[in-house]
Amino acid sequence: MTKEERQAAQNECQVLKLLNHPNVIEYYENFLEDKALMIAMEYAPGGTLAEFIQKRCNSLLEEETILHFFVQILLALHHVHTHLILHRDLKTQNILLDKHRMVVKIGDFGISKILSSKSKAYTVVGTPCYISPELCEGKPYNQKSDIWALGCVLYELASLKRAFEAA
Template sequence: MTVFDDYIQLGLLGEGSFGKVYKVQSKKDNAYYAMKEISYGQMKAKEKELLVSEVNLLRKLEHTSIVRYIDRYQDKARCIMYIVMEFCGAGDLSKYIKQCKQAHKYMDEEQVWSVFLQILSAVDYCHNPPSTSQLQQKLVNRDLKPANVFLTDQKTIKVGDFGLCRLLEDNQIARTNVGTPLYMAPELLENKSYNEKVDIWSLGCILYEMCALQPPYVATSMESLKIKVAGGVRPLVPSQYSADLKNVINLMLQKDSMKRPGTKQLLQLSCISTRLNFVKPMPQQQVIAPQIAIVEQVNRIPQLPPMQQQQQYVPYQPKPTESELRRREQDLKMKEQLLSQQEAACRQRCMQLGLNYDLI
């Protein structure tokens, strides 16, 4: 039996290095699904291991805010693996944020909290799998980013794409450097050992981006990104957002992983625990390119008004006191001095390696 005995291929959703993703329809129940077509003939042994690991992990993940595995098929003659998953026609968080930015409109704060809590719930499940779960070990995502957070047709949130995940034994420390640079924790950027706290940093980056409509640290090269993250200088969160929201962002974006809270600590914060039973669906927008996620029939509260009716985007214009301005000026000078020293060190290192720093 092949995958096409059970599903009708409808159209291409996207493609990558080793395969493509299609929208398919089941011949049994007429429901729509997403099907990954992965060619493993040219893969290296390590890449094949990652593919098998991803399939095995998907089968174990059972959470309302995580993309759910449906089935898999293998065409050994053509060296192709087909992975069928639940489908979402409402796109991903990255495209949603981009639309907000293009429309010059901020996301509503309660909407930001709602999206964040759904992602946090999924991450907590991975970091602290319940005893009833098939997942018996701690799972570190290592690639949390808006593009991997999908929106269902009911505008709820599903975390997907677990291709870079890694299972960790209790107290185990990993060293593999993987992920998307703009959302990578400092320890990953420096290729140091790490644990599940790298996901907390990435989640902090997502929360910040939902507010500021851009990642906290934007750079055009890895070296520049490392310097910015090391300096800890990032634009302020827009003034319309609450102190609670800004505090949670600051807690997660601490360079020292030991100081970052775990998912259980975050869930115990009063500003989060009081919102756990209140999940708002994403507001209706124009159709976004479909992505992989779950279509799940759930009862939700009415959707928010269309984007054009939401609060206008207003650039942040703080009015600090004179003493606050002096303090900020001193802080800025200190940070600029630190960045200058770090850049000088990088230039010297490049000279030793025979590289042109300005071209990196």
């Protein structure tokens, strides 16, 4: 495990300990095994939202289904933001589904950041197709960048295509 991977895993543990929401992946514990940090967390057997979209084979989702997923993601993100946490990598690959593919869970908090009150973040991180204009321009950012990514996820749910392609 590289230093960066260990840092991301420790960060994810710290963040997940603060969160308790039905639409955020549940953290159980962490432990060391052969010098590797292991994280025990909730299993989401339905795969990722990205996989779900890909399996649609261009068959658009019903508006009701889109709203069903979107509201859950929105509620989870609101919970995350009320704890002054930026996810910083919200995308369909980091949104997980239960076995019935009806309950969504935000996961992968490895590059998330805990803010202090009204502070902003400066490090450019995230997945290019989902990052906000201020991130692209190297400007300070806050929870609004996660909302931008949420809009990209909504577009992807509605069209089965990414809103933007990375160069």
